[in-house]
Amino acid sequence: MSELTEPEKKILEAAKKVFELQGYAGARMQQIADEAGISKASLHYYFRSKENLFERIFDETMSDFMELVSTWNDDSEHWEDKLKSFILGFFNFLKTKSLLFILGEINRNPDLLLSRRKKSKPKAKFITYFENLQATGKMKPSNMYVVYIFMHSLCAYPLLNARMFQMTTGMNNQDYEAFMNKYPDTVADLLINALKKGLN
């Protein structure tokens, strides 16, 4: 499975850290080497170029995102429970990923998405699930694209913008963390209520 050698793993981990914090332009090969505990020459021995290393990190992060979109839990019976557990999982996933890195690089170079577009572009499973439910009259009709975007936005942006929200709300780190702990539940409740009412 993982055909990566120990130094390769260390390098990729270090590169991820540096790229995600500094972006492509701001990242320094020396810094990545330091972080990985090796020399810059060794870094180039394992990964030909900065560009090469960046592609690995970017592609991996994008893959994780794309994979998440096609995740759907079939454990529970009611759509309310399904949606709620999906949102909780989605939010926790986002907490571990650096969205800002992806968004920033795509903004700087939109072509990064073009190469991805070839790959399978499955409609998010949770969209098809709800569309089906609505088609069979088991649920009020809603525009699921709106719901999709709402869910993403509500989960992602508070993580992206945490520092500014902290500042404008006057919360300290601890308060904000406590707040964010119950936040995904609030999001789920909002979306469930909206879906029950029908959203267009």
Place this chain on the structure above:
Amino acid sequence: MSELTEPEKKILEAAKKVFELQGYAGARMQQIADEAGISKASLHYYFRSKENLFERIFDETMSDFMELVSTWNDDSEHWEDKLKSFILGFFNFLKTKSLLFILGEINRNPDLLLSRRKKSKPKAKFITYFENLQATGKMKPSNMYVVYIFMHSLCAYPLLNARMFQMTTGMNNQDYEAFMNKYPDTVADLLINALKKGLN
């Protein structure tokens, strides 16, 4: 009021463009000079350093954001109308600003917010307005911090993430634009319904 000379304006406009697209690390003084139609030496004549120029752009953009938060329209009578028109204005404002730039630089250097913290930190007027309405029993109680974050998230993230949403929903530019035209209304409706029901 505006004590900026013509070349200064041109430079700041050019710098804004370049910084917002490339970020601080990726921006090139030569590119800014080219964009402004002057030599790099002239650029340094007007603005001592890259750092200096960056601060101007960053501070100005931050100010605009902070100013917006304290905007509140007292034209209409009902809170529903007030909120709706605020959301529409907020969304249109965000469309003209580069959030990604701000978020990225704050992420890279959180101290950028510390210098700002000194300045007036007024509680968003729309929060105090609703808190007052709820305190006087004219409205069901809601956690206005949640509403505040929801509103920001729903307005900002679809703009930040437009390209990826386009990809995952399969919309082309035209479709997405049309979709985003009626989007703020949908956001307003959602939040109004949530407030009527009470959100916590």
Place this chain on the structure above:
DNA sequence: ATTTTTGTTGACCATTTGGTCAAACCATTT
């Protein structure tokens, strides 16, 4: 008209940065 101030730029500089390479290092094989 002459001086002074302000604006403009090509040429140049010091530093940084991605990348290379030959030499050294080390484990395994012969």
Place this chain on the structure above:
DNA sequence: AAATGGTTTGACCAAATGGTCAACAAAAAT
């Protein structure tokens, strides 16, 4: 112990980049 092949690195390089400066041009002040 000698040879082999993969690994590591200090020293080095070419290009890029932020910044300077002397010289020149244009405008303002005298």
